[in-house]
Amino acid sequence: MAKQVDTVRLQELANKWLTGTLSKEEQQEFEHWFNEVSDAPIDVPSFHAQSEDEHKQRLYTRILSRIDGEAPKRKITRWLPYAAAIVLAGIAVTWSFLAPTPNDEWVTLDVQDVRPGGNKATLTLADGRTISLSEAQSGIVVGDNGITYQNQPEEIVNLKAGVVNPLALSTPRGGTYQLTLSDGTVVWLNAASTLTYPSRFIGDERIVELEGEGYFEVAKSTVPFKVKTLGQEVEVLGTAFNISAYSSQPETKTTLVEGRVKVTLLNPDSDRDAGSSRILAPGQQATKSGSVLALHTVDTDSYTAWKNGYFNFDGLTPAAAFTQLERWYDIEVVYQGKVPTMRFFGVFKRGKPLSSVLAMLKESGLDFKITQQGGKRKLLVINE
Structure with missing residues (x-):
């Protein structure tokens, strides 16, 4: 140690x-x-x-x-x-990483500092009822007869044996939650994401649907596991990978940490194989942009750090980094001056208040101001 x-x-x-x-x-x-x-x-x-x-x-x-x-x-x-x-x-980084962040005089706080996100999620049942899950818990487990929190035996929801119920787990902006599916597959949902899944898997496929971002550790089985997003399907037998498929973003990124996956483009009208697919090896990423599917070698840490409680901004443009801050701190980012195009380099804890992260990003030459307008907190990025 x-x-x-x-x-x-x-x-x-x-x-x-x-x-x-x-x-x-x-x-x-x-x-x-x-x-x-x-x-x-x-x-x-x-x-x-x-x-x-x-x-x-x-x-x-x-x-x-x-x-x-x-x-x-x-x-x-x-x-x-x-x-x-x-x-x-x-x-563009300094030894401010070493010590507690000092008083950030350059950050004008017209409102109370913005605290980080946490364990927040809503469970939607087959009949449309919703349950706000405990923020004191970090995840739920789908069992044979019911759904429980990870470390509590009491049931949140009772499930009828032998009945397959469609369920959905949703996180808001500023929320994250973990889910263990009935087959033992573990899914981490990032902020502003939804996973739709059955209470148990039957037949010759295990299928879930994702909107947003999720990290998957798939339980090994001879039954294929498939994750469907808008216009894409990822098929695995047992592996660990990350999918970022926000509808607000132009690209869907599938990053393989270990194992092997097949990424296939789907016809948006029929939800069927559109004929283009890629097989990923560990350390590779498939990027879907429109009807194009490209394969790249990447540093997987940059795409999975969120699961472990970190922002990894290595090589990111400010626009890409601020998009992550928007979701995690539930803020709106606006720019004063030109939208910056330099690259950030740094790894930051997601558990810190927003001002602490901004204090580190200021080393890039940008300045910031946090305001509140119409009940919504805004981050003004000043690049002049």
Whole structure:
């Protein structure tokens, strides 16, 4: 486990590293700290970056996110061989990742600061009744005879044995929830999402429908598991993957973490195979844009960090990053000046108030103001 460290000393070493004034002994001290306190190594494969400078920026950002020992962990290559080559000048992130966020004087709060989202969801039953699920719980389980919370035996809903009931789990903006289906498949729903599913699976297919974003860990079976979204179907036998299929976004993205999936375009009129499909291997993403289905190699952490309680903005445009903030903090983003086009690099906890995330994003040169108009909180992004 990571041990307690002197962050003041680390800041001192980092600043010297930034200016290229580390002595040989200090360089060894800094490297020793990382290898001792890091529970997992860090690397960013070079094919994920457009240039050597961007590669160094991504690697540096990952190092910063690991300082408090709480960032998501993964099986990757140690960063130490890269240490001598890392240039820290001109990077749009700073050591503010290390310490608690100071008073954000540059963020004008005309209203109370916006708190992060949490466990919020609504369960819709076959007869149309809805149940607001407990915010003190994080998920529900569909059993043979009823639905319960994950760690409570009492039934929320009684299900008649032998009867297949259509059900739906919906999260609002600022909400997330977990669902264990009757076959043991586990689904994490991101904010503003809906999963429609049966109370139990019968026949030669296991079919659910998704609008929004969900992470799936599919229970292995000889019966195919299919996830249908608007104009697309994902078929698996047992695997872990993420689907982002918001109706407000022009693209549907299916990202494979492990296993194997087949992504097929559907005819929007008949909901049948439109003849275009792709087989994904781990680390690949299928992007559906209109009637085009493209395959890419990606860093899966960027697309699954939300499930583990993080925003991963590595390489994202501000517009893409702010779309995530809109859903999680239930705000509306408006721009003063030109819509910014630079790239963000950083990993942030989703459990922090909005002002804390903005304090870090300010390092990109943007400024922000939170206001409330007509009962709706708005984030003004100032780029002048």
